[in-house]
Amino acid sequence: MEIPYTVQARPDTGIYNAKLGIWLFLASEVMLFGGLFSAYILLRVGADQWPHGWLSVPLGTLNTVILAISAITTLLAWAACKVGEFGKFKFFHACTLLCALTFLCVKMYEYHDKWIHYEIKLADGTFADGHLVEKSADFDLAKKTGTVTLHGRIVNDETLLYDLRAQKDIKQDEVTVKAADIVSMENYGPWHNTYLALYFTLTGLHALHILGGSIVIGYLWGPGRKMWKTDPERFTNRIEVSGLFWHFVDLVWIFLFPVLYLT
Amino acid sequence: MSDSHPVNFNSYLRRCLYVFIVVVCAVGLMIGASYLPNYQWPTKVAIILAIASCNAFVVAGFLMHLISEKKMIYTVLGFTVFFVAGLFVLTIYAMHDFPAGTQMH
Amino acid sequence: MDATVQQFPPYRKEDAPHAHDDHGHEHHQPGFWSGYVFSTDHKIIGIQYGFTALCFMLFGLFLMLLMRWQIAHPGMPVPVFGPLLEKILGQPAAKGIISPDLYNSFGAMHGTIMVFLGIVPLAFAAFGNYVVPLMIGAVDMAFPRVNMASYQAYFLGGLVMFISFFIPGGAAQAGWTSYSPLATSIPTHGQLFWIIGMVLLISSSLLGAVNFIATIIQLRAPGMTWLRMPFFVWAQFVTAFILLLAFPPLEAAAIMQLMDNVAHTSFFLPTGLAIGGQLAHISGGGSPLLWQHLFWFLGHPEVYVLILPAMGIVTEIIANNTRKPIWGYKSLVYAVLAVGFLSFIVWAHHMYLTGMGTKISTFFQATTMIISIPSVIILTCLFISLWGGSIRFNTPMLFALAFLPMFGIGGLTGLPLGFNISDVHLHDTYYIIAHFHYVVAPGTIFALFAGIYYWFPKMTGRRMNEFWGRVHFWCSLIFMNLVFMPMFAQGMAGMLRRMADGGANYSAAVNARGGAEVIGGLSDNIMALHVWILWAAVALGIAQIPFIINVFWSIKHGEKVGDNPWHSTTLEWQTPTPPPHGNFTHEIKVYRGPYEYSVPGHATDFTPQNEPPSGSPAPTIATAH
Numbered sequence: 001m002e003i004p005y006t007v008q009a010r011p012d013t014g015i016y017n018a019k020l021g022i023w024l025f026l027a028s029e030v031m032l033f034g035g036l037f038s039a040y041i042l043l044r045v046g047a048d049q050w051p052h053g054w055l056s057v058p059l060g061t062l063n064t065v066i067l068a069i070s071a072i073t074t075l076l077a078w079a080a081c082k083v084g085e086f087g088k089f090k091f092f093h094a095c096t097l098l099c100a101l102t103f104l105c106v107k108m109y110e111y112h113d114k115w116i117h118y119e120i121k122l123a124d125g126t127f128a129d130g131h132l133v134e135k136s137a138d139f140d141l142a143k144k145t146g147t148v149t150l151h152g153r154i155v156n157d158e159t160l161l162y163d164l165r166a167q168k169d170i171k172q173d174e175v176t177v178k179a180a181d182i183v184s185m186e187n188y189g190p191w192h193n194t195y196l197a198l199y200f201t202l203t204g205l206h207a208l209h210i211l212g213g214s215i216v217i218g219y220l221w222g223p224g225r226k227m228w229k230t231d232p233e234r235f236t237n238r239i240e241v242s243g244l245f246w247h248f249v250d251l252v253w254i255f256l257f258p259v260l261y262l263t
Numbered sequence: 264m265s266d267s268h269p270v271n272f273n274s275y276l277r278r279c280l281y282v283f284i285v286v287v288c289a290v291g292l293m294i295g296a297s298y299l300p301n302y303q304w305p306t307k308v309a310i311i312l313a314i315a316s317c318n319a320f321v322v323a324g325f326l327m328h329l330i331s332e333k334k335m336i337y338t339v340l341g342f343t344v345f346f347v348a349g350l351f352v353l354t355i356y357a358m359h360d361f362p363a364g365t366q367m368h
Numbered sequence: 369m370d371a372t373v374q375q376f377p378p379y380r381k382e383d384a385p386h387a388h389d390d391h392g393h394e395h396h397q398p399g400f401w402s403g404y405v406f407s408t409d410h411k412i413i414g415i416q417y418g419f420t421a422l423c424f425m426l427f428g429l430f431l432m433l434l435m436r437w438q439i440a441h442p443g444m445p446v447p448v449f450g451p452l453l454e455k456i457l458g459q460p461a462a463k464g465i466i467s468p469d470l471y472n473s474f475g476a477m478h479g480t481i482m483v484f485l486g487i488v489p490l491a492f493a494a495f496g497n498y499v500v501p502l503m504i505g506a507v508d509m510a511f512p513r514v515n516m517a518s519y520q521a522y523f524l525g526g527l528v529m530f531i532s533f534f535i536p537g538g539a540a541q542a543g544w545t546s547y548s549p550l551a552t553s554i555p556t557h558g559q560l561f562w563i564i565g566m567v568l569l570i571s572s573s574l575l576g577a578v579n580f581i582a583t584i585i586q587l588r589a590p591g592m593t594w595l596r597m598p599f600f601v602w603a604q605f606v607t608a609f610i611l612l613l614a615f616p617p618l619e620a621a622a623i624m625q626l627m628d629n630v631a632h633t634s635f636f637l638p639t640g641l642a643i644g645g646q647l648a649h650i651s652g653g654g655s656p657l658l659w660q661h662l663f664w665f666l667g668h669p670e671v672y673v674l675i676l677p678a679m680g681i682v683t684e685i686i687a688n689n690t691r692k693p694i695w696g697y698k699s700l701v702y703a704v705l706a707v708g709f710l711s712f713i714v715w716a717h718h719m720y721l722t723g724m725g726t727k728i729s730t731f732f733q734a735t736t737m738i739i740s741i742p743s744v745i746i747l748t749c750l751f752i753s754l755w756g757g758s759i760r761f762n763t764p765m766l767f768a769l770a771f772l773p774m775f776g777i778g779g780l781t782g783l784p785l786g787f788n789i790s791d792v793h794l795h796d797t798y799y800i801i802a803h804f805h806y807v808v809a810p811g812t813i814f815a816l817f818a819g820i821y822y823w824f825p826k827m828t829g830r831r832m833n834e835f836w837g838r839v840h841f842w843c844s845l846i847f848m849n850l851v852f853m854p855m856f857a858q859g860m861a862g863m864l865r866r867m868a869d870g871g872a873n874y875s876a877a878v879n880a881r882g883g884a885e886v887i888g889g890l891s892d893n894i895m896a897l898h899v900w901i902l903w904a905a906v907a908l909g910i911a912q913i914p915f916i917i918n919v920f921w922s923i924k925h926g927e928k929v930g931d932n933p934w935h936s937t938t939l940e941w942q943t944p945t946p947p948p949h950g951n952f953t954h955e956i957k958v959y960r961g962p963y964e965y966s967v968p969g970h971a972t973d974f975t976p977q978n979e980p981p982s983g984s985p986a987p988t989i990a991t992a993h
C-alpha cells in the first residue's frame with residue numbers, strides 16, 4: 001500500500017501531504033500563541049504598573065541573532081539538498097543544531113539570573129533588591145547564618161524597582177541584610193508578578209518548541225539522513241517541512257523579543 | 264513548486280544574506296526605538312511592533328517562501344489570521360465594555 | 369449526469385520515481401500487537417477510538433446515575449453500588465453517601481468525559497477514521513503514524529482523567545468548564561490531573577484534525593471533486609477545521625492554569641483574592657474573565673464539533689433510506705461552512721452575566737442569532753428530503769429520524785439563551801442543562817447510534833439484530849425525553865444547576881419564610897420531578913443493555929450480508945467487507961455525485977459513485993484475497 005502524494009505534489013492543490021500538514025499544524029500554533037499573546041495584552045492593559053528593563057537587552061539581541069542565523073542555515077540546508085550537495089547539507093544542518101543549543105544555553109543563563117535575583121522586604125519599609133552573592137544561599141540558610149548578601153541596592157520605594165530604564169546609573173553594591181530584619185523574601189520567579197509569569201510561560205513554551213525542533217533536526221541530521229540514499233526527494237521534503245516549523249519558532253521569537261525585552 | 268524557486272545554490276545564499284541583513288537592521292531599529300526619549304510607552308510599543316511585523320513579514324515571506332505559496336495554504340492562513348484577530352479584538356473589547364453606570368475602584 | 373471530466377490522471381506508483389519500496393507488508397498478516405494495538409490502519413484506529421469512547425460514555429452514564437440519585441435523595445446511601453463506592457473512593461463516599469465534594473467531582477468529570485472522551489472521539493475520530501478515507505476513495509489517512517499517535521495521546525489523556533478519581537482528594541471539582549479562580553483554589557490535585565489530561569486530549573485532537581484535513585484535501589480519488597463528496601465528509605472537514613483552530617486557545621489557557629497551579633502565577637487570579645476567608649498569598653493582577661474567554665473560544669465551537677458529524681451521519685442514512693437524493697445538497701454544504709465560520713465569533717453568549725457591556729453583548733447576541741440560520745437550513749433540508757420518499761424504517765433510519773425533532777427541540781430552546789434578556793433568568797438553571805442535553809444526548813448520541821447500526825455491516829460483514837435494535841431505539845427515545853423534558857420546567861421555575869442536593873436546602877430556606885408562593889422558592893411539584901428523572905434515567909441506563917449485547921452478539925451471530933447491504937451509492941460500500949488493508953481492491957474513479965438514488969432508467973434504484981456513465985462497462989467488485 002502506497003499513500004499518494006507523499007513526495008510529489010498533487011496536481012490540483014500543488015502541494016504534497018506533509019507540506020499541507022505542517023502548515024495546518026502551524027495554523028494551530030498561531031492560534032496557540034495567539035491565545036497567549038491575547039493574555040499578554042489583556043493583563044498588561046489591566047496592570048497597574050509594568051516593569052521596564054528587567055531583562056538584558058544584549059543577551060536578548062544575541063539570542064535573536066542566533067535564531068536568525070539558524071533560520072538561514074536551515075534554509076541553506078534545504079537548498080543544498082535541492083541542488084544535491086549533501087556535504088553542504090550536513091554542514092548547514094549542524095550549524096542550525098549548534099545555534100539551537102546555544103540559544104537554549106543563553107536562555108538557561110537568563111533563567112538562572114532571574115532565579116537568584118531576590119527582592120527582600122525589610123522591617124524598616126525599605127527593599128533590598130539584587131542577586132545573591134553566595135550561589136547556594138536561600139532564605140533557610142540565611143536564617144541559620146543570620147545574614148543574606150546581595151549584589152544590588154536598597155531602595156525606599158518599591159516602584160523604583162519597576163522602571164529600570166527611566167533611572168540613570170543605578171549603583172550596585174554588596175548589600176548585606178540581617179535575617180531578623182527580613183519581612184519577606186522572594187526571587188524573580190514566575191510567582192513574583194504578572195510580567196515574570198508571562199515571561200517564563202511564553203519563553204518556556206517557546207524554549208520547548210526549540211527543544212522539540214532540535215530533536216527533529218538532530219534526528220534528520222543523524223540517523224534520519226540515511227533516507228537521502230534511498231529517497232532523496234522525500235528527504236528534501238522532510239528538510240523543508242522541519243525548516244518551516246523552525247522558521248515559525250523564529251517568527252514567534254521575533255515578537256517575543258520586543259514585547260518582553262524592549263517594551 | 265520547485266520551478267518558482269532558484270535552483271542555483273548561490274542565489275539561495277544571496278537571498279539569505281539579504282534576509283539576514285534585514286533582520287539585523289530591524290532588531291537594531293527596534294532597540295533604538297525602545298530608547299527614544301520624549302515618547303510615551305504606548306507610542307514606542309506601536310513603533311516597535313510595526314518594525315517587528317515588517318521583520319516577521321520578511322522572514323515568513325522569504326524564508327518560509329510564503330510570497331509564492333499555493334492558494335490552499337493562503338486560504339488556511341487567511342482564516343487563521345481572521346480568527347486570531349477576532350480573539351484579540353473581541354476579548355479585549357469585551358473586557359473594556361462596561362454596562363452604563365459601572366463604578367470603578 | 370455527464371460529469372465524466374477527470375481532473376487529472378489517477379496516481380500510480382510508477383509516478384513516484386523514488387517511491388519507498390514497501391511491498392511485502394502488503395500480504396503479511398500482521399500479528400496481534402501490530403495489527404490491533406499499534407496499528408496504523410485507519411480502520412483499526414477507528415474501531416479503537418470507537419470502543420474506547422463507548423466505554424467512557426458508559427462510565428459517564430454511570431456517573432450521571434449516581435448524581436441523579438444524590439439529587440433525588442440527598443444524603444441517602446446509594447443503593448447497590450454504595451458499599452462499592454465507599455470501598456474504592458473511601459472517605460468522600462463514606463457509608464455509600466455521595467458527599468457534596470464527590471458530587472462536584474462527578475459533575476465535572478461527567479461533563480469532561482462525555483464531551484472530550486466520549487462524543488468527540490466517537491463522532492469525529494472513530495467515524496471519521498473509519499468512514500472518511502473509504503468515502504473519498506483513499507487508501508488510508510494521509511499520515512498513518514500520526515493517526516496512531518493521536519489515538520495513543522487520547523488513550524493516555526483518558527487514562528490520566530480516569531486515574532484522577534483514585535488519587536487523594538479525588539478528581540477535579542471545578543466543573544467541566546474549570547473556571548478560575550475556583551479551579552486553582554481547591555486544595556487537591558484533581559485539577560492538575562484534569563489539566564494534564566486535557567493537554568493530552570487537545571494534542572490528540574490537533575493531530576487528528578491536521579490528519580483529517582490533509583486527507584480530505586489531498587487523498588480524494590480521481591473524480592471526487594469537492595461537490596461530489598458525501599455530506600458526511602464535508603461535516604468532518606468543517607469539524608476538523610474547528611478543532612484545529614479553536615482548541616489551541618484552550619491549550620494556551622490550560623498551560624496558564626497549569627502555571628497558576630504549579631508555579632503559583634496569577635494569570636487568572638485577581639488582586640485581593642481571598643480563599644477560605646484568608647487573603648491568598650499570590651502576586652495578583654490576573655483576570656478570571658480571561659479564562660472564560662479562552663475557554664469559551666473553544667467551548668462554543670466545541671458544540672459544533674459535537675453536532676456536525678452527527679448531522680453528517682444522519683444525512684447519509686436519510687439519503688440511503690429514503691432512496692432519493694438529499695434535497696438541497698449544495699445548501700447543506702454552504703450552510704455547514706457558514707456554521708463552521710460563525711461558530712468562532714459567538715462564544716461570549718456564555719458570558720452575558722459576567723458584567724459585559726451592552727454593546728458587546730448585542731454583538732454576540734446578533735452573531736448567535738445569525739448562526740441559527742444555517743443550522744436551521746441544514747435541519748430543513750433533511751426534513752424536506754423525507755418528502756415523497758419510500759422510507760425504509762430500519763434501526764439506523766429510526767435513530768436518524770428521531771435525531772431531527774430531538775435536535776430541533778435542543779436547537780430551538782437555545783434561542784432564549786442566546787437573547788441576553790431572557791438569558792438573565794435562565795442562565796445556570798436546569799433549563800440550560802435540558803437545552804444542551806437535548807442537542808447532545810438525544811441529538812448527537814442518537815445519530816451516533818444510527819451510525820453504529822448503519823456501518824456495523826461494513827466493519828463486520830454482519831447486520832445487527834433488528835428486533836433488539838428497535839427495542840433499544842424506542843426505550844432510549846422514551847426515557848431520554850422523560851429525563852430531559854422535566855428539566856425545562858425545573859429550570860424555568862428557577863432551579864439552579866450544580867447543587868449537590870438538587871436545591872433542597874435552598875428551597876427549604878426560602879419556603880420557611882412564606883411557603884412555595886414566595887419568589888425564588890421551588891414548589892414541591894418541581895422538587896418531586898427529581899425522583900421521576902432519577903427513575904427515567906435508570907430506565908435509560910437499562911435500555912442500553914440490549915445495545916451492548918447486540919453489538920457483541922452480532923459480531924459472531926448477526927445475519928450475514930454482502931458488501932453493500934443497504935444498497936448505498938457512496939464509495940465505502942463499493943469495496944469488500946471488511947475492507948482490506950489499502951481499502952480498495954481495484955482502482956477507484958468517481959463519476960457522479962454522492963446521492964444518485966432512484967435515477968430514472970437505471971437498472972437498480974441506486975447508482976454507485978464509481979459506476980461509469982452508461983456505455984462503459986460496469987465495474988466489477990473484486991473479492992478480497
